Amino acid sequence: MNKIIFSQKNLSDNSWQIIFIWLLIVTSILVLFIWEGHQGFSMSDEGFLWYGAQRVLTGEVPFRDFDSYDIGRYYWSATFMRLLDDNGIVTVRIAAIVFQAMALCIGFLVIVRYSIKQNIIYWAILMITLMAWMVHRHKLFDISIPIILISSLSFLIEKPSGHRYFLTGFIVGLVAVFGRNHGLYGALGSFSVILYLNIKHKNTTTLITAFAFWLLGIIAGYLPVLAFLIFVPGFASAFWEIISPVLLFEIKSTNIPLPVPWPWRFSFEQMSVDVVRSIITGTFFLSIIFFGIFSVIWTIRQRIYKKSVSPVLVASAFMALPYTHYAFSRADLSHLAYSIPPLMIGLFTLLEGQTNKIKWSFAALLCGTSLFLMLPVHPGWYCSVKNQCVNVKVADDNLKVPFKTAIILKDLNRLVQEYAPQGRNFICAPFCPAAYAITGRKSPIWSIYATGPSKSEFQQTEIEKIKVANPSLIIIDNSPLDGRDDLRFSNTNPLIDQYIRNNFHRLNEVTQNPAIYISKTQ
Numbered sequence: 199m200n201k202i203i204f205s206q207k208n209l210s211d212n213s214w215q216i217i218f219i220w221l222l223i224v225t226s227i228l229v230l231f232i233w234e235g236h237q238g239f240s241m242s243d244e245g246f247l248w249y250g251a252q253r254v255l256t257g258e259v260p261f262r263d264f265d266s267y268d269i270g271r272y273y274w275s276a277t278f279m280r281l282l283d284d285n286g287i288v289t290v291r292i293a294a295i296v297f298q299a300m301a302l303c304i305g306f307l308v309i310v311r312y313s314i315k316q317n318i319i320y321w322a323i324l325m326i327t328l329m330a331w332m333v334h335r336h337k338l339f340d341i342s343i344p345i346i347l348i349s350s351l352s353f354l355i356e357k358p359s360g361h362r363y364f365l366t367g368f369i370v371g372l373v374a375v376f377g378r379n380h381g382l383y384g385a386l387g388s389f390s391v392i393l394y395l396n397i398k399h400k401n402t403t404t405l406i407t408a409f410a411f412w413l414l415g416i417i418a419g420y421l422p423v424l425a426f427l428i429f430v431p432g433f434a435s436a437f438w439e440i441i442s443p444v445l446l447f448e449i450k451s452t453n454i455p456l457p458v459p460w461p462w463r464f465s466f467e468q469m470s471v472d473v474v475r476s477i478i479t480g481t482f483f484l485s486i487i488f489f490g491i492f493s494v495i496w497t498i499r500q501r502i503y504k505k506s507v508s509p510v511l512v513a514s515a516f517m518a519l520p521y522t523h524y525a526f527s528r529a530d531l532s533h534l535a536y537s538i539p540p541l542m543i544g545l546f547t548l549l550e551g552q553t554n555k556i557k558w559s560f561a562a563l564l565c566g567t568s569l570f571l572m573l574p575v576h577p578g579w580y581c582s583v584k585n586q587c588v589n590v591k592v593a594d595d596n597l598k599v600p601f602k603t604a605i606i607l608k609d610l611n612r613l614v615q616e617y618a619p620q621g622r623n624f625i626c627a628p629f630c631p632a633a634y635a636i637t638g639r640k641s642p643i644w645s646i647y648a649t650g651p652s653k654s655e656f657q658q659t660e661i662e663k664i665k666v667a668n669p670s671l672i673i674i675d676n677s678p679l680d681g682r683d684d685l686r687f688s689n690t691n692p693l694i695d696q697y698i699r700n701n702f703h704r705l706n707e708v709t710q711n712p713a714i715y716i717s718k719t720q
Contacts, residue, residue, distance in 0.1 A: 215318055216310050222322060223302045226329060227295055230578070235291055237587065237598045238577025241606060244336040245632020246647050248290050251275035252635055255285060259426070262436040265646050269423065270376035271339050286595040287635070294338040301342030302328070308349040309543065312356070312510050315550055320557070323565050324546045330568040331535040331542075333575050343373045343380045344521055344539040351391050351513035358395050360411045366391075367415020375422050378441065383520035388412065390494075390516045397501050453527040454649060456680065458483055478567050479531055482538070486525055489541050490518035493548075508551075514544030531575065542568075593636050610636070610673075617671040617705075617718050624671035625664070628687045633673070642667030648691060649679060657693040664697070672698055672717045 250266045254276040260266035278293035279285045302325065310321060332341050350369040354362045366388050374381020392412060396405045417424070427434045461480035464473050493515035500507045518540040525537035545564060549557045573579050580600065581587035587598040590607055599607070610626070614637055618624040625641070626633035628648035634641045643660045645652065652660075674695070679685035688695040702717035 212310055212313065212316055215313075215316055215321075216307055218318055219306045219310060219321055219325065220303050223306065223325060224299055226325070227299050227302075230329070231291070231295055233582070234576060234578025235288060235295075236596060237581040239287065239592060239597055239599045239603055239632075240334075240336065241603065241632040242629045242647065243334070244287065244290075245630065245635055247271065247275065247336040248287050249631045249635040249641070249646060251279060251290055251293075252285050252638075253640070255279055256640075259430055259433055261440055262430070262432045263644070264641060265644055265648075268375060268377050269426065270372075274339075274376075284594070286593050287597070288595045291335045294335050298332060298338045298342050301345045304349045305345040305539075305543070308352045309510055309547070312352060312508055312547075313550065314508070320546075320550065320561060323561050324542065327542055327546075327565045327568045328539060330565075330572045331538050333535060333572055334532060337532070337536060339376050340380070340536040341539065343376060344383075344517060344537070345543070346373060347380070347384045347387065348510065348513045348517055348540060348543055351388055351516065352509040354388075355391060355395065355509035355512050358408065360407065363392070363408045363411035364415040364418075367412040367417075368419040369415075370412075371416040371419020371421075374416075374420055379524065381420070383517070383524065385416070386520045387513075387517040391513065394498065394501060394512070394516065397498065453533075454680065454685070455527070456529045458526065458529040460484070475571055478571055479534065482534055482541070482567075482571075483525060483529065486518060486522050486534075486537060486541050489544060490515070490522050493518060493544060508547050511544055511547040514540045514547065518544060531571065535572065593638070606630075607636070613671060613673065613716065618669070622671075623667040623669040624673070625667075625669050626673045627675070628691070629675055629677075629679075630673070642669055648687065649685070651690045652694075654693060657691055660691075660694055661697050664694075668719070670719050672702055673714070674698065674717070675714050677714070 246265075247267065250260055250264060250272045253264055254260070254272045258264060260269045260272050266272060274297065275290050275293040278296070279289050282289050282292070306321065306325065309324070310316075313321070328345070332338055346369060350366050354366045370381060370384035370388055373384055389409075389412075392405070392408050396408070399405065423437075427437060459476050459480040461477045461484065463480070464476050493511070497507050497512045497515050521537040521540055525534050527533060542564065546561065549560050552560075581598045587600055588604045590597055590599055590604050592599075592607065610630075610633055614624060614633075618639075621639065623642045624633075624637075624639065625643060627643070627645075631641070631646040634646065643663050645656075645660060674687055676687050676695075683689065698717055702719060705716045705718055
């Protein structure tokens with residue numbers, strides 16, 4: 199590897215490049231939003247965020263009053279709803295892309311700042327590559343946060359000091375407000391960097407002082423959640439129930455796992471576009487592992503021999519392995535996308551110091567394969583290029599959605615109007631939290647997105663809530679999640695399922711999915 203030296207001139211004489219890339223980021227995000235901001239819709243995951251943001255506006259609290267992600271993304275989204283006086287799904291998307299734009303601007307401020315060769319075209323290719331992976335609007339928080347973490351660590355690595363250790367900890371605590379898993383990954387990565395920075399330092403006081411400033415920063419950044427734990431009644435017990443090690447031990451996983459698409463699992467004899475995409479996906483899973491391991495080993499070796507390494511590369515290296523857990527917790531293309539920033543930023547930074555032939559060839563390869571994998575997943579591509587969407591009205595927003603989603607929306611609106619008119623309670627489970635957001639109704643039960651097995655005690659509590667709410671309509675999708683029979687609602691929540699069967703009668707409705715059954719009150 200070439201020795202890299204950062205001079206003061208290199209760090210200060212690139213303001214115009216930073217401004218240019220910022221303008222490019224904002225313009226690209228606006229163009230992308232104009233293209234696909236009103237296209238596509240997820241009744242499950244996107245509805246999970248949308249419903250929670252709506253409920254926050256009414257005074258409800260995540261965790262305590264409804265199943266949720268971490269509180270940060272709900273209050274962030276609700277703030278935009280309040281500012282724009284609109285609680286529709288498009289406003290939630292606007293909130294997410296503002297977060298995305300901020301993360302990219304922060305990231306490229308750092309990336310360009312430590313660039314050894316000023317080349318806007320090269321960094322524009324990285325920007326396109328990262329944005330290709332930013333596909334799910336409700337998950338833009340998750341793919342943006344690693345970029346922020348890498349940026350904060352790069353700032354620390356450049357010139358370690360007390361206030362920079364504090365700032366790094368503060369960022370770790372703050373991102374944990376938006377996602378506990380990101381807080382954990384950030385803590386692991388930044389703690390590793392602290393140890394890295396103290397290699398060959400014989401003064402243990404330096405390490406203790408650094409750790410103290412870092413820990414104080416984490417506490418300061420996490421203050422919003424700490425305040426909720428202290429001042430919001432019922433939040434602490436609900437929060438502990440979610441993060442309890444006992445619960446994690448019982449479910450034995452942080453997510454519903456999927457088999458890893460290793461590239462050798464696919465037959466080259468039956469080559470097709472889908473097979474090629476699967477092989478590339480598996481190769482990226484492998485790349486995250488290899489980059490995480492070997493980049494850490496190499497940066498430590500360089501540190502021991504007192505050779506300079508780009509702060510961005512060091513930060514990417516130490517964040518790669520923590521995010522490997524995220525990628526493999528549910529090994530699909532989506533979770534790969536949420537974990538890809540350390541790999542991409544690290545590789546582009548590493549390639550920057552290579553010969554032009556290697557640099558541009560591999561940059562084009564990374565960008566091209568990213569576009570090949572992710573463009574078909576973008577709703578704008580699916581609706582505009584494939585032309586497989588129809589116009590529908592989702593609450594007050596006009597959207598273009600796939601035919602299957604349009605049918606679901608039509609059936610939902612018809613059933614609610616006929617069997618749960620004038621604000622009467624209804625239940626739609628387990629994969630459809632958007633049903634409540636669309637109709638502006640409150641879910642009678644806490645579990646708005648029941649994907650995994652529930653304990654008997656929890657099911658009994660939910661049954662009592664159903665009794666109190668007295669819903670006039672219950673829609674249950676008993677499809678097997680991931681094709682697993684054990685993940686049917688009747689198997690994950692057997693007590694609730696049996697209560698519904700005993701106390702409600704099925705409608706003679708014909709649906710396109712025989713696994714869906716619809717009940718109304720006796």
